[in-house]
Amino acid sequence: MGTSEATSWLVPDLDSVTAPGHWVMTSSPFADRLIDLSNSGLLALMVSIGHRTGLFDAMATVSAATSSEIADRAGLNERYVREWLAAMTTGRMVDHDPREMTFTLPAEHAAHLTRAAGAGNSAVGFQLLGMLAAVEDQVVDCFWRGVGLPSSEFSRFQAICAELSWAALDAGLLEAVLPLVPGLSQRLHGGIDVADVGCGWGHALNLMAEAFPASRFVGCDVSDEALAAGRTEAERKGLGNVQFERRDASAIGVTEGFDFITSFGVVHDQARPDLVLRGIARAMRPGGTYLCVEIGASSTLADNVGLPWAAGMYTLSCMHCIPVSLASGGTGLGAMWGDQLARQLFAEAGLLVQDVKQLPPDPFNNYYIATKDRSSDDQPELQQPELQVQPAGSRQHPNPMADNSATQEEYPE
Numbered sequence: 001m002g003t004s005e006a007t008s009w010l011v012p013d014l015d016s017v018t019a020p021g022h023w024v025m026t027s028s029p030f031a032d033r034l035i036d037l038s039n040s041g042l043l044a045l046m047v048s049i050g051h052r053t054g055l056f057d058a059m060a061t062v063s064a065a066t067s068s069e070i071a072d073r074a075g076l077n078e079r080y081v082r083e084w085l086a087a088m089t090t091g092r093m094v095d096h097d098p099r100e101m102t103f104t105l106p107a108e109h110a111a112h113l114t115r116a117a118g119a120g121n122s123a124v125g126f127q128l129l130g131m132l133a134a135v136e137d138q139v140v141d142c143f144w145r146g147v148g149l150p151s152s153e154f155s156r157f158q159a160i161c162a163e164l165s166w167a168a169l170d171a172g173l174l175e176a177v178l179p180l181v182p183g184l185s186q187r188l189h190g191g192i193d194v195a196d197v198g199c200g201w202g203h204a205l206n207l208m209a210e211a212f213p214a215s216r217f218v219g220c221d222v223s224d225e226a227l228a229a230g231r232t233e234a235e236r237k238g239l240g241n242v243q244f245e246r247r248d249a250s251a252i253g254v255t256e257g258f259d260f261i262t263s264f265g266v267v268h269d270q271a272r273p274d275l276v277l278r279g280i281a282r283a284m285r286p287g288g289t290y291l292c293v294e295i296g297a298s299s300t301l302a303d304n305v306g307l308p309w310a311a312g313m314y315t316l317s318c319m320h321c322i323p324v325s326l327a328s329g330g331t332g333l334g335a336m337w338g339d340q341l342a343r344q345l346f347a348e349a350g351l352l353v354q355d356v357k358q359l360p361p362d363p364f365n366n367y368y369i370a371t372k373d374r375s376s377d378d379q380p381e382l383q384q385p386e387l388q389v390q391p392a393g394s395r396q397h398p399n400p401m402a403d404n405s406a407t408q409e410e411y412p413e
Contacts, residue, residue, distance in 0.1 A: 043091040044129050046084060047113070050093075051123035055084065056113040059094065059105035066102055119167040119361070127160045132319045139319050148327030151223075154320060158226050162201040165264070169204050172361065174211050180357050180367055181289050184260065188212040192259035195220065197280060198249050198266030202230020202242075209234070209242035218258075220247035250275040254283040264293045265365070268337050269321050271330030277349035284372045290351060292342075296358060296366035299338030309364060310336070339366060346370055 050056045058074040059065070067085055071078040085103050088094040093113075095104045105113070113123045131154060138149050151157065178184055188194070191214035196205045199219030209217045219242070221227055227244045234242050247253070249263075250272050261280050270276045280290055295313060297304050304310040317335035325332045333341075339356070346353050351370040358366060 039091070041129075043087060043093075044126050045133075046087045046091070047093070047123050048126040048130050049084060050088070050113065051121075051126065055081065056105060056110065056123060057115055059103070060110040060114045060116065064097065064100070064102040064104045066100075070103065119171040121167065124160070124163050124167075127156070127163075128316065131156055131160065132316070135319065139323060142323055142326075146326075148325065148330075148332075149323035150327045151324050154324075157320070158200060158223055162203065162226075162229070165200075166203050168362070169207060172359065173204055173207055176359055176361075177291075177293075177367065178208075180355075180359075181260075181291060181369055184289065187259065188215050191215050193257060193285075194218070194260045194262070195252075195254075195258045195283065197252065197261060197263045197276070198269075199230060199244065200226045200264075200266075202226070202233060202244055204262065204264060205242055205244075206230065206233050206237060206239060209239045210237055213241055215241065217242040219244045220249065220252065222246060222248055250279060252279040252283050256283070256285045258283050259285050259288045261288070261290045262292075263290075265295070267292060267294060267342075268317075268333050268335050269324055270333075271325055271328035273331075273333055273337075274345055274349060277345055277351060281350040281372055286372065286374065288372060290368075290370040290372075292346075292368040292370065293365050294337075294342060294368065295335050295364060297336045297338045299340035299342075304336065304338075313364075342366075342368065347373075 053076055054074050055070065055076070058070055062069070062073070065073070067082040068078050070085070071081040074081070085094065085096075089096040089103065093105075093109060095106060096102070097104075111117050112120055115121060134155065135149060135153055138153060141147075142149060178188070188208070189212055191212075194205075194208065194215055194217045196202070196217070196219045199205050199221050200223070202219045202221075205217050205219045208215070219227070219230055221230075221244070224246065227246060230242075230244045234244075249266065249270050261284055263276075263280070267273050267276055284290060297307065297310065297313070307313075313335055321335045322332040325334075343353055346368070350373045352373045353368055353370045355369045356366050357369065
């Protein structure tokens with residue numbers, strides 16, 4: 001198959017009566033796109049392997065090297081490395097000198113593919129493809145039976161998400177994200193109570209606890225693995241002003257215990273996001289602030305057609321977010337629930353959205369800044385009817401979650 005002419009997959013020649021089994025090559029813009037999509041999808045797995053094995057990092061340290069030299073530097077089997085390099089060469093990820101039989105990772109590529117690139121390392125996200133491919137059979141079964149998949153089925157998801165966020169948090173949380181809330185940094189320096197709902201591996205919380213020693217921080221999550229990772233990092237940093245609690249995001253069970261609450265891309269994954277938001281509103285003190293980071297999309301599908309990353313996010317939502325939500329008896333809100341529905345659920349939970357901001361280095365997310373709607377305090381408790389979604393440490397510190405027998409609210413399971 002020549003690279004200069006557009007061709008498609010082999011398809012049966014339905015116009016041939018004399019040779020019904022004859023196969024011909026067809027060409028069309030859409031067929032060309034399918035070939036490119038198939039090649040790119042398979043190449044993406046090689047990018048993931050390049051990251052996980054450290055091959056990109058090894059290549060970035062030399063100007064040009066043979067497959068044997070690269071394999072030795074990375075401590076890997078040469079035969080596998082040679083085939084990986086062939087994929088990288090034909091995929092135009094690395095340069096190849098056929099005379100010297102050497103391979104080079106261009107500096108402009110290394111700036112997006114190596115750990116030295118920090119938050120600019122796009123290769124980290126490619127690990128999600130292999131993780132999703134591993135559960136394809138189960139997801140297909142979900143399509144037939146309408147069931148979900150528990151988060152335990154998604155191996156390495158917590159680790160991948162942590163790796164995705166750590167570099168970005170290191171680069172921007174303190175300098176760019178927190179300053180989105182007027183006066184917050186000063187309050188944190190003075191000492192306030194902070195909670196991170198769905199804290200994952202707790203890196204964001206530990207960064208804040210380290211930067212603002214006068215404030216007190218609590219992270220809640222249902223993953224024992226994630227909580228253990230958060231505690232380990234806190235101990236390594238010698239932090240005595242942060243604690244990690246095993247609590248469901250929909251049952252925080254605290255009344256007016258926090259001055260600042262955060263959630264980073266977790267609301268849409270919850271079985272009952274309405275209960276999560278209502279609990280957050282109840283847990284905030286008067287004058288408190290909620291910073292919610294969620295995918296910056298529209299709730300209307302047609303509005304998302306032009307987003308360059310929309311198809312990928314809908315895929316991630318279909319294969320992870322919705323199955324996890326449905327497995328917990330949720331509504332399957334999905335990662336692309338969108339701004340309009342987010343604002344609606346905020347309002348119904350008693351949260352007033354004061355501003356929605358975006359950061360230039362982060363084209364994916366909206367940063368919702370909300371306060372407590374005091375008029376909602378007189379509203380009746382949220383009941384259990386189905387949420388209607390349109391298809392489409394050493395030193396101890398005061399912990400608002402530690403003993404809340406007087407303020408614990410009963411939440412539906």
